[in-house]
Amino acid sequence: MEEVRKVGRYLIENAEKIIRDITKKALVNVDIPVTEEMLEHSIQQNVEFLMLIANSFEETEEAAEAELIKWSKQVGEQQAALFSQFSTILKPFAKNRLMYLECITQISIDHGLSVENVVKINNRINYLMDVSLMETISAYEVYRDSLMEERQKEINELSAPIVPIQAGIAVLPLIGMIDSYRFQYVINHLVPLIPSRSIDHLIIDFSGILTIDSEVAEQIFILHSVLQLLGIHVLFSGIRPNLSMEVVRAGIDFSSFHTFGSVKQAIDSLK
Incomplete structure (x- = not known):
């Protein structure tokens, strides 16, 4: 065991030179x-990684894994943010692992380690590299999901803006594919803004919607009810025949709603 510790100390003392090579x-x-800048940052991270590996020679596998996971979580998101595709990180991994093993194996042989101890060190390196890779994958997935959520939020904001027309009148044009998630965004984020904008009449325009499902058709009724409770006069415009069919299939009675073929017709009705 002492000869393994000796290799560990050598790796720690020469970590930067080894990693640069x-x-x-x-x-x-x-x-x-x-x-x-990216190169230097990568070198410093790998120096830390090598020192973690070297220090692990005196620890149990479980303790070594715990330390590496803690470190990997700190650097994993930074790595993920640098690359748009995970394959960029993964592609060179096998070759880089081989270089790590060849380098440290040679150092172990130079220090006179037995075959058994060389294998023991290599097994530890392989195991910790796999742990590090899994943590990087996990960090990338978290980063990607967060990024997608932010982008979806931006899409929702752009696809359902509240547009003032004149005093007390505004239009809410719904654009693109409207699903239940995006309609919930309208109800939860846009509706609370309406009272503060002194809007008495809100025209919800459907002419930019590609399609609609029965669940969203039901939520239209909920949206209408919520706005009425807030004292907002609601008008619908641009409901094309295919959208009307979905509303009928959903069993929703629109006969009591104020519906118009276009935004202009809705505005003219208010005059």
Whole structure:
């Protein structure tokens, strides 16, 4: 065990030189442009990683894993944010792992380690690299889901803006594919803004909607009821025949609603 610790101490003392040598060889496996700042950042992260591996030689596998997971969670999201596709991170992983193993195996042999201890070190490296990769994948998924949620929020804001027309009158044009999620956004985020904008009449225009399902058709009724409770006079415009069919299939009675063929007709009715 002492000879394994000796290799660990050597790796810690020479971590930066070892990583710079490995990085120089690894750059040939990278397909994307790498700036000096990105390169230096990657080197420092790998130095930390190598030192974690070296320190783990004196720990149990469970303790080593716990330390590496803690570290990986800190750096995983940073790595994920640098790349738009996970394949960019994953593609060179196998070759880089091999270079790590070849380098540390040679160091182990130079320190006179037995075959058994060389295998023990390599097994530990392989295991911790797999743990690190899984944490990176997890961080990337969290980052990607967060990014998609933000983009969906932006799409919702752009596809359902409240447009003032004149004093007391505004139009809410619904654009694109309106599903239950996006209609909930309208109810939960846009409706609370309406009273503060001194709107007495709101024209909800459906002419920009591609399609609509029965669940959303039911939510139209809910939206109408909510706005009425707020004292807003609601008018609907642009409900084309295919949208009307969905409303009928949903069993919703629109006969009591004020509906118009266009926004202009709705505005003229208010005059």
